[in-house]
Amino acid sequence: MADSITDSSCSNLLRLVNDEEVIAFTRSFIQTASVNGQEGPAAEFIAKACRDAGLQVTLREVAPGRPNVLVVLPGELPEIGLLFHGHSDTVPFLSMADPLSAEIRDGSIWGRGSVDQKGGLAAAIMALITLKRSGVHLRKSLAVAAVIDEESEHRGSYALVDDGLKADAAITTEPSDLQLLVAHKGTAPIQIHFTGVLAHGSNPWVGVNAIEMAAKTILRLKEIPLKSIDIPGVGVMQATFNVGLINGGTAYNNVADSCSIFLDRRTVMGEDQWSALEEVRQLLAKLASEDPKFRAEAEIARPDWQWEPIRKRGLKPSMTSPDSAIAQAIGAAHRLVTGQPVDVGFTNGYNDGDFLVNDLGIPTVNYGPGESPRSHTAQEKLRIDHLLTAVRVYLETALTLAA
Ligand SMILES: [Zn+2]
DSSP, rough: GGOOHHHHHHHHHTTTTEEEEEEEEHHHHHOOOOOOOOHHHHHHHHHHHHHHHTOEEEEEEEEETEEEEEEEOHHHHSSEEEEEEOOBBOOOEEEOOSTTTOEETEEEESSSTTTIIHHHHHHHHHHHHHHHHOOOOOSSSSEEEEEEOTTTOOHHHHHHHHHTTTSSSSSEEEEOOOEEEEEOOOOEEEEEEEEEEEEEETTTTGBHHHHHHHHHHHHGGSOOOOOOOEETTTTEEEEEEEEEEEOOOOOOOOEOOOEEEEEEEEOOTTTOHHHHHHHHHHHHHHHHHHHTOOOEEEEEEOOOOOOOHHOOOOOOOOEEETHHHHHHHHHHHHHHHSSSOOOEEESOOOOOIIIIIIIOOOOEEESSSSSSSGSHHHHHSEEEEHHHHHHHHHHHHOOOOOO
């Protein structure tokens, strides 16, 4: 009976978590390569494991060979009381040695995607499988959405929005170092293109140097006032700029007639990519008014974005109250499992909680295993103690919100 679940019976359910199985499942998932664009085999891996465990599985092809997976543990009611959200894609292997080894060393599982973020997805799936086996009565349903393409055009989460997915609350299972992160920033990719006049390098006064325009602009970017938001009880979130890419010139002995830079402008609540773009355009207009030879244009662009809908929508910040039912439930579950209060904060990064909060209206927080600074690095390894804690916190939170 749902209403007969007490703290001690929850603890009994927590004891059903099979640590060896969780570790083995996570290692196999890491060994199934799923670099962005090639998520198919990882989706099949999840689908098979969940079907074998008796969960309901729906594959939804978002792009050819790239399905989202929706896993459901049905309750008495079809409404989803808690949705776990994670992405099945990883960044490329880059310089990582043995990216698919899933070797256990230093109490961690090594491999590309171990932290970002197969550990979080594996923990959510194992929580549902454990609950299914327990036979516990659930009033509401539970779900895991394993989406594609988080590392590039976010088509997986975009598809969840198209499908009108509904849930009372959600957890993004991205690595958070087991902190409860109630807000994340948005990211506005802005390309500025500078146009000069080509000339021989021995007569620079004849030409106009586009690289020099870029250099001057980069130094003047600090004139743009960057907004900060004080989230009571959580901290101050500050907008930032980073110049991540520069391309320009044709030869060392030519005056460059062309140069472009890409800015990664991180936005806070109340901003979006269009407001950030407008600020850059105003700075460029000021520079042009000071120098009639200055020619520059800014637009929303990112080298890997070909898909128009994401360029138009952009990636927005979002926040869910630390007093929300989902934040409170995770806080209580973390304390029950670890004996410690959870650290509450926000992330300077971006996550797909954006789509859940801003488009689907689902209160969403981020809580996941793994140290996020290891994401995308050659030292990507998932702490096993984090993984095993996350399964238990997810299971306990699911019971709080669905039983
Ligand atoms: Zn991620």
